Amino acid sequence: MSDTTHSDEDELETVLEIENLSKSYTNSDGSVEEVLEDIDLTIQQGDFVCLLGQSGCGKSTLLKCVAGLTSPDTGTIKVDRDSIGYVFQEDRLLDWLTVEENIRLVLESKGVPESERQERIERYLDLVGLSDTAEMYPMQLSGGMKQRVSIVRALAIEPDILLLDEPFSALDEITARNLRERFLEMIWELNQTVLFVTHNASEAAFLSTDIVILDSTAPSYLSKEMTNPLDYPRDIDSEAILDLQKEIVSYI
Numbered sequence: 210m211s212d213t214t215h216s217d218e219d220e221l222e223t224v225l226e227i228e229n230l231s232k233s234y235t236n237s238d239g240s241v242e243e244v245l246e247d248i249d250l251t252i253q254q255g256d257f258v259c260l261l262g263q264s265g266c267g268k269s270t271l272l273k274c275v276a277g278l279t280s281p282d283t284g285t286i287k288v289d290r291d292s293i294g295y296v297f298q299e300d301r302l303l304d305w306l307t308v309e310e311n312i313r314l315v316l317e318s319k320g321v322p323e324s325e326r327q328e329r330i331e332r333y334l335d336l337v338g339l340s341d342t343a344e345m346y347p348m349q350l351s352g353g354m355k356q357r358v359s360i361v362r363a364l365a366i367e368p369d370i371l372l373l374d375e376p377f378s379a380l381d382e383i384t385a386r387n388l389r390e391r392f393l394e395m396i397w398e399l400n401q402t403v404l405f406v407t408h409n410a411s412e413a414a415f416l417s418t419d420i421v422i423l424d425s426t427a428p429s430y431l432s433k434e435m436t437n438p439l440d441y442p443r444d445i446d447s448e449a450i451l452d453l454q455k456e457i458v459s460y461i
């Protein structure tokens with residue numbers, strides 16, 4: 210996508226390349242539902258791409274294709290899947306493990322050295338304001354708390370690429386604002402690349418370097434790609450964000 214956030218000396222590295230992707234699902238009655246058609250998307254290291262579109266247009270499906278959780282019908286996806294961290298739209302926490310055990314399990318499976326695991330668990334729980342919940346079980350948490358634990362699970366592996374599916378949607382606005390700012394600082398520090406699904410156009414205007422819109426026809430195609438013209442740091446209450454939010458909504 211755009212190179213506006215990179216200095217001229219930086220060599221732009223493509224970390225995700227989707228070409229000509231189409232995806233359909235076959236329903237139990239044998240009927241075929243075409244969801245995505247002819248999707249081309251290139252994302253470079255350090256990009257923060259927000260993906261928007263009406264409910265049911267295929268945003269989660271596209272993320273699942275990128276993560277290799279489902280296969281496209283046609284097209285290619287070039288990405289290093291070992292370097293992906295995924296925050297699912299639903300929390301997917303294991304009910305019989307504590308918060309800390311849920312995170313530790315993912316760190317183990319991703320090969321994070323044992324000596325680093327405790328520090329990572331504490332650091333990322335603190336980042337989302339949930340240090341007190343380490344010993345609690347998912348059923349003891351609110352929806353927004355579970356959502357934050359699933360964010361921690363993906364962040365704590367410190368992946369090069371983060372796929373996030375509406376990660377802040379269950380949070381109150383104050384918590385979401387706080388988390389967005391901390392999240393940006395973290396991804397800049399780790400030089401991560403982000404593909405972020407949201408229904409919140411103001412959030413997209415505040416966070417993104419680039420915005421892509423899936424249209425609502427079936428199958429959906431990428432109807433709009435735009436570079437975010439605003440410099441960081443941004444004020445989510447500014448006129449500029451409000452204007453950009455309105456522009457984004459007009460494309461959905």
Ligand SMILES: Nc1ncnc2c1ncn2[C@@H]1O[C@H](COP(=O)(O)OP(=O)(O)OP(=O)(O)O)[C@@H](O)[C@H]1O
Pocket residue numbers: 234235236242244262263264265266267268269270271298
């Ligand atoms: N496993 C599946 N089997 C059959 N159809 C599916 C499956 N997963 C998704 N779909 C269908 O594909 C379409 C796109 O679903 P998807 O979850 O990707 O939408 P979305 O854009 O993420 O929506 P939302 O904003 O509501 O999360 C929907 O019509 C949905 O019913």
Ligand SMILES: [Mg+2]
Pocket residue numbers: 268269270298374
């Ligand atoms: Mg979805």
